[in-house]
Amino acid sequence: MADEAFDAVIIGSGAGGAPVAHALVRAGKRVLVLEKGPLFHAQHTSADGLSDFKRDEEFATGAEKVLRVQGVANTGVSFYSSHVEPDLNDEPHVYRDSDGRDKATIEGYTAQVVGGGTQLYGGVSLRFAPDDFRLRTVNRDRDDLRADPNGDVAREARDWPFGYDDLEPWYCRAEELIGINGTRDGQLKPASVDNYQQPLAPNSISAHVAAGMDALGYRRYRTPLAVITEDHAPSGRTVPADRESIKTAFVNRYGDPLGWKSNTWVSLLHPVSAEPGFSLRANCSVTHLSATGPRVTAVHYRDPLGRERTVSGTVVVVACSAIESVRLLQLSAERDAAFADRINGNDLLGRYFLTHCFGGASARVPGRHDKSRTLDSDWATDACAAPEFVRANNLWAGGAIYNNTSDSALPISMARTWAANDMDTMWKGYLYDLDMRGDGFDGYLTENFGRQLSVAFMANQVPLPTNRITLHPAVRDKWNRPVANIDKGWHGHDRAVMDVLAEQCRRILAAGGDGVQVIGHGHVGNDVRRIANHVLGGARFGTDPDDSVLDPDCRAWRFDNLYVTDGSFMPTSGGANPTLTIQANAFRVGDLLTTRV
Amino acid sequence: MPVVQVARDDQYVLNHTTRFLARDTGEVSEPFHLPVVDTHWDGTSAETSYRFNDVTFVHRDDQAGEVGVVGTFGDLHTPVPLRRVRFLDEPTGLWALTVRVGKGQVHRYRFTVDGRSVLDPVNPQRLRSDNGQEWSRFFTHGCAVPISFDRWELRLLERLVTQVLPFQLAENRRFLADFYHGLSRAERDRRFPLAFLMDESVGVVNFIDKLVAREERHNLDDYKTCLLLIDGVLRARFPGREPAELGRQAFMDLYDELAANNVPGWDTGRYGEPRHFLVLLRRHAMTGAFAHPKHGGNQGAAAWAYLAERFAFDWRAAIEAPLGRNTDYRG
Structure with missing residues (x-):
């Protein structure tokens, strides 16, 4: 017997967990949200009027820390992490590098805090394109795909159990309740309701991106961003009289002390926090689940000081980010053969781990722009997600392209990401450019400060069974549990997708006006050191119990009351940043659950 | 009290x-x-x-x-x-x-x-x-009381970080001087409540003094060892002279030697890779100059003001009053 019982126990408070909690509490249910990280407040939700997030570059990527994890090849290296990222020494993820050695790693936007990754993200809130939901169907008879001699893509592509039109109302719901600004016109993603708030004026540097997209004939729209620009009735948040002050370079990788960034704490959980059915326990790590037959009967967690406690829920919702959710299920299975048989009888749990094909181009623009007043992105285009583009380029799927306005906006972040493209090489470009000193330093600032502009793409990765999350045989976390072990590689066709889309990003910048100097373009295809920004898959849903871990309702096939609603449910990773789709799906599941508890 | x-x-x-x-x-x-x-x-x-x-x-x-x-x-x-x-x-x-x-x-x-x-x-x-x-x-924040280093170490460190930062340029030195000394005492106190001293390192040495006292204690020994070695190298080169008072060229040469990982007179038995120390110093100097002044460097937000003056950077809009002008954000 568990210590306490709730209608629903939700593990994780980010994009996958919070919408479910919101829906159930609004329906009058008794909900407990367990969150591993702290409850860091915005000023308006805080009892003392202060936020735990600061506009301080030392909070995004602070002092040097040293990896002390034993049994990996990068023990002793420096790392730099945000104040809400997992402590790499206490809970590393391990991956196998191309040299065959195991190394500890961290993902780009995994945050241990109430709100999860939505506290750190830039807020890009794109929908997936209609074809992203039917990639098996649209690729069924293709024999023209680049770098796919064995037909892997057609074999491994999967349709979602439902199409764009079925998820569409939930996209609308998410856009309404989360609080998103942007524009619809020019999107490839039809909307039945336009719930966007008005975007603020773009940063002047983004005019080069607008010009480049126009020159290529790419229809553009204002990037939907989870930042409120108007008073937001569903969450009770208000904006300042001077709306321009909402724009700040302390956006991507910063929690927002003023709560305008629509993280799931300020947008979804805080608004229901006074409801009698809502309980939130921060600083509580779930260690495993236990079950009796098809019912999860207890959620075992450590309270803030590490004491073991249990709760039960009529339903249990796992939503602690794809890698950790899979790991939690595997840890539960490790303790109980019957649990293992139910959750992983088909050997699919942890397989088809996905990230995104990701990359872009960067340029130096001729004029200088004040990037201290910006949001994460200004312009986006779906031109390269259009079926015609995808076909013409012999690709299986397309992707979204948008500019990054906030990168290199702040002086320390510009230096530490100088000539770097992943977290392991952070700082090294600047530090080892030893001529950058004195007047050389002044020259570097003159040449680059307020002049850097980048364009990024986000596209589907081919699902592969060999891309997989397992439990590491040796490395353990601070609770003495095996940590997640990640096998991840790219399919040849992924590299083709990335080559094509990186080239489009380069072309946009090259066409961005006189004097725009493209300084680089590329993608993550040759580098697995930073495992991912977006972690998805590993517990995919589907209509066939032999081919999926979850049913179309995101319930584990052979359990009555176990659901998984973070990005791990995705059978394909979509041609856009995943957060809005995770939220929309979680609202869908949350609504379903109101009738099941 | x-x-x-x-x-x-x-x-x-x-x-x-x-x-x-x-x-x-x-x-x-x-x-x-x-x-x-x-x-x-x-x-x-x-x-x-x-x-x-x-x-x-x-x-x-x-x-x-x-x-x-x-x-x-x-x-x-x-x-x-x-x-x-x-x-x-x-x-x-x-x-x-x-x-x-x-x-x-x-x-x-x-x-x-x-x-x-x-x-x-x-x-x-x-x-x-x-x-x-x-x-x-x-x-507490903005602390300027030396904690990690002795006076001679602070003075030597001051000369070293000046080599890394852009503020030794004549025009930038002039900016810093005008920026701070041009203000009235009352204005100075109002705009830069934590500034105590304006110099070419905008307080980076103080930032390092605090950083290796707390978050990066693991790097304190590197500083202690290398400052002692540098002091010895410079004393051997310039007998009878106080290292921290040597001319600019002496430190430019030293920088080049550290960068080349080859400092004549350096005891590699005590510290194997002089360049490692330079890289550490570069990261700390960059961070200390441009981080929020509460961490002890960037005094009076002088380095941000330099960015605003030379380039385009309205840092005051986002930063809490009275240091910045944002009255919604309380820091």
């Missing part, structure tokens, strides 16, 4: 400590987070709040009947009691107290556990008082 207590709830204490403390294996992680030094807000005014920090002492003891703290932030002889921190209406074994402390200060403290005086077992910062007693130590 009277201790001003501040209401910070149990959730705050748990949020800022348990991640580091709670575990089955390994040692407390990132112990430098304790005690917690945070922004102070008096509920009304940024101007009046800005002079203070909130400092939260936390002690873990399941068995204790009462826990207090004494220190130079208050009356050294009267412990201020910590309260029991609860979770789900049960005691957690954590004790906590939040007090208001002025910015720019260094203090020593000890806990009293059932009348017994103990050091803070988590905080690695220690100091010895004049009578030889060991104390735990903390410092």
